[in-house]
Amino acid sequence: MAELLYRIGRLAARRHWSVIGAWLAVLVVTGVTYASFAGTLSSSITLPDTPTTQVSGQLERDFDGTGGGNGTIVVESTDGSALSTEQQRAVTDLFDRITAVDGVSEVTDPFATQQRVDDGARKVAEGRTQLNEGLAKLSQAQGQIDGGRAALEQQRRQARANGTLAAVRPQLEAAEQQLDDGQAELDRQRAKVDEQLPQLEQGETLSRLSSGYRTVSEDGSAAVANVVFDVAINEVPVETKTAIEDLVADADIAGVAVHPSQDIAQTVPSILGPGEVAGVVIAAIVLFLMLGTVLGAALPLVTALLGVGVASLASLSFSGLVEFVSVTPVLGVMLGLAVGIDYSLFIINRHRRQLMEGTELHDSIGLANGTSGNAVVFAGVTVMVALLALNVTGVPFLGLMGTVGAVAVMVAILMAVTLTPAILSLVGRRILRKRERTSLGAGETSRDAAITDQDRPMSNRRAWSVLGLGVAVLLVIAAPATQMRLGLPDGSTQPPDSPAYQAYEVQADKFGEGSNGPLLVVADLPGAISEDDVTAEQATIGSQIGDVWNVHAVVPIAASKDRTALAFQVVPNGSPTDQSTAELVQNLRSTTLSTTSGGDVTLGVAGNASAGIDISDQLSSVLPVYLLLVVGLSLLILVVVFRSILVPLTATVGFVLSLLAAFGGITAIFQLGFLGSVFGVHAPGPVLSFLPIIATGILFGLAMDYQLFLVSGMREAYAHGAPARVAVQHGLRAGRSVVTAAAIIMISVFAGFIFSHDATIKPIGFGLAFGVLLDAFVVRMLLIPAAMHLLGEAAWWLPTWLDRLLPDVDVEGARLERSHAPQPDADAAAPVSS
Missing domain, CATH: 3.30.70.1320 (Multidrug efflux transporter AcrB pore domain like)
Known part of the structure; x- marks a missing residue:
């Protein structure tokens, strides 16, 4: 690979205009395909078969x-x-x-609906009043009949005592007949009341259950x-x-x-807002401070922006065929900008160092492309594999996000190893500072790669202190992650001046939190019921649903066409993202109810709040599997690259620590509200459900980038005969400046998205920026050197049988440097132009 990249670099350098023209043509073609075939982006996140x-x-x-x-x-x-x-x-x-x-x-029409609800409640109340009045009248009439019978019996006894019973019998019998007729009519009225009573009670039950709905x-x-x-x-x-x-x-x-x-x-988030532009500006400043020239600072930015344009337009050209979630292209822009700048920087930095050592221009470009470019390709492919592995989660929108991100990284790699050499050839030695060109013209060269007195190893005491303190700090930062809850953003997380936020707040204030996320509950009956029995079943089942904890209101909606199922709208007490709402959904699904006849009824739950809960649950279940996959992949790749067992183990443990700490920071700010005002979090809530998986894939790839660029220098020094602990310091000294600049650039680009107005983009930007900060500056530059110092020679131990099986990928390009000895630059002594 190193040899191939060397040839590509020299070819691009010789035919720089052709390479530049080809990439511009690709940009135009992707622009045309985007205009011709792009579709609309979806702001809703869904999963099939939940x-x-x-x-x-x-x-x-x-x-x-x-x-x-x-x-x-x-x-x-x-x-x-x-x-x-x-x-x-x-x-x-x-x-x-x-x-x-x-x-x-x-x-x-809310006014007509509320009027119907109020009228229904009033009619039920009036019906109860009328029924009670009727029952009172029936009771009074019954008392009168009972009193008449008692009086009639008294008259009969007196007549019998007076011996006049025969004379008054006809009158007594007539009176008794009147009482019997009155009793019969009273019984008919009572039967009529008894017939109406169940309907009234059902109406009262439904009215009571829906009283919280307005x-x-x-x-x-x-x-x-x-x-x-x-x-x-x-x-x-x-x-x-x-x-x-x-x-x-x-x-x-x-x-x-x-x-x-x-x-x-909901709107599609902007791809480049003020925060994102600020991140790019900071990246430009860092590039200028490191490279010292406007040309040097502009070159990585130009290649990265061109790569982002090509990757974004190419990916979005398929949005007419595949449903794109609106956050997907933003993630591609994040990655494309960050890795595009960094990958170009790695090659430019190597090229500048070789020029200052006196290497001829095209030789230097080829060697930089074959050495640092080889590491770029390997690191970039690692990021791509981690992103493409999102497809194994079985979550379609995550797989698509990973694929789009991988495309952005692939384009960044291609840009770095083709367009960067072409532009380096075009600018020539102007990539160096003026004083550096002057020194070259005077015949002065540098040899930064040599082992020097600056490479003295640290003490064991310092190594143990750094390792212990670093691990302790990461574990403390990671502690809030134990309380992490996953969810999708609701209206409360939107900007306070947005219509969505205002709609949410008015509903929560005037109608209760649960009105923002009503649930649709379907009760599957054991069999079809008659049309006359629908209301009775609605009242029976609705009452049992209302008894489930955290239910604010239950409103019957309809019966299915074949009357084998009933639908209800259930309003929770809590908000859509509240833990109590998630528990309510689980309780409803796990509860078996009874019909009026005693049959079993099972419940299904739908609605926007339920959909968010299902998505979060499914993503939570696949996160451990994906993390194990990434950790296993990390070990395998690093064993091949570094031909060691312990180096991959330390690198992977370090990645897991920085990842957990990143999760802790995300949870503390976006869920618990710590420093929320600093980051514009006005409504803490559950962590974005797909953020942990996305962060795991991206941060794994980027962590391996920095591991490769730092530890490969250590391995190269060790392979050239330096003692193991000296090699650790030499590799750290040789690579930390470029890795520091690359990490700051990546943090700046990601951090620019923290101030996005979109509640989905904001936590992703923070999570990636914070994760890179911890991994680059705590794990890669502190913990890994300390651990490798303590391991000493054992760090590079590899079983002999495994050494024979593993391919030699030569990431640092040592064989290439031996086979293509740098040629002195004949133009280096030429007069320096300004």
Whole structure:
């Protein structure tokens, strides 16, 4: 590989305009394919074949009008007063216009709905009053009949005593007949009441269960309309949501604010906002400080930005065929910028060092490409493998994110080993500082690669201190990760000035936290029921659902077409991301209820809150498997590269420590709220469900990058005869400046995304920036050198049988340097141009 890259580097250097032109042509082609074939991005994250999707399919298949996705539109008076009749009429007109939007099935009228709910509750209350009055009258009539019978019996006894019974018998019998007729009529009235009583009791039960459900707040100042789409929420076209947002923005109802919920108002995050630009600017400053020239600083940025353009346009060209989650291209940009700058920097730094040693220009470019470029390829392929391994999780959107990220890294590698040599040839010795060119012109060269007195090994005491303190610090930072909960962001995590946040806050304040994430519960009955029995079963099953812990309201929706299932809307007490809501979903799914006849009823749960819970649970279950895969991959790769057993073990343990510490930092800030105001976290909540897996894959690849560039220098020094502990210090001294610059650049690029307005991008940016910070500066530059010092010669031990089996990949390019001895630069002594 090193020899091939050497030839590619020299070819690119000789034909620099052709290489530059070819990459520009690729950019144009990808731009054309993007314009021709790109589709829309989805802001919803879904997984196939989860309990939620199964219930959603049942609703769509077996229930009329319940299978489409749902969003809400919240209206409130700006002064907190009750909405007037005129304002209600204007709001209803707005909802009528939204109903006419293509893709919208229905927008419920909250005022009419609340009126029906109130009327129903009033009718039930009036029915109970009338029934009680009727029962009182029946009781009074029964008392009168009983009194008449007692009086009649008294008259009979007196007549018998007076001997006049025969004379008054006809009158007594007539009176008795009247009492019997009255009793019969009374019994008929009582039977009628008894017949109506179960219906009334069922109505009272349903009214009580749904009493917590409202579409208009109790003070009349806010209302919530449900928007029903023709298709599932993740399939709703962006054009439909945009049309709704435009109608809402143009509503202009005096004294009324209108807020679409997160399901409608979600937007695709910007790829390059102010924070991201600031990160690139910091990277440029670091490059300038390290390389000392504007050309040197600009070259990695140009190649990285061009690579990001090619990779992003190429990937998004397939968005018309494959559903892209909106965060996917942003992740590609993150990685493309970070590794693109770093990989180019590694080659440029090696080239500059060789030029200052007096190597001829094209020889230096070829050697830099064959040595540092070889390490770049190996490191980059490691990152790609870690990202592509996301496909084995069985989670489609994660696999796609990993694939897009791998494409971005692949393009960065190709840019580094082809375009970087071409531009280096074009700029020539101007890649050096002016004083460095002057020194070369005077015949002065440097030999930084030699072992010097600066490479004295550290003391054992210092090594133990660094190792112990470093591990302790990482474990302390990792401690909050023991409390990590996973979830998807809800409206509360959006920017405070966004419609989604305002809609969430109004609903939480006026209708309760659970109104932001109602659940759809389907009760599967043991058999079909008659139409007359639907209400009774709804009351029976609804009462049992209402008895489940943390339920705020239960509202019957409908019976299935064949009446073998009943659907309910269940409003939790907690928010969509609250732990109590997750427990409620699990309790409902694990509970077996009974019908009026005693048959068993099983429950299924759907809804946006349920979908988020299912996604988080599934990702939690695949995280340990993926982590084991990555750790195993790490050991295998490093054993091949460093031909050692203990070096890979220390590298992998260090990676696990830095990863856990990164998880601890993420949990502390985004879930527990520590320093939340510094990072713009106004609503702490569960950690983004797919962040741990994404962070594991990316940080593993980047950790291996720095491990390769630092430890390969140690191995090279050891292979050239330096004592093991001296080799550790030499490799650290030789590589730490470029690794420091590369890590700062990567941290800056990732940190720029922390200040994104999007609640999904923000924690990803922080997690990657913090993870790189810990791994590069704590693990790779402190813990690994200390551990390798303590191991000494044992660090490079490898069983003889394994040594014969392993291929010699020669990452540091030692054989290439021996076979292509650097040629002196004839132009080095030429006059220096400014």
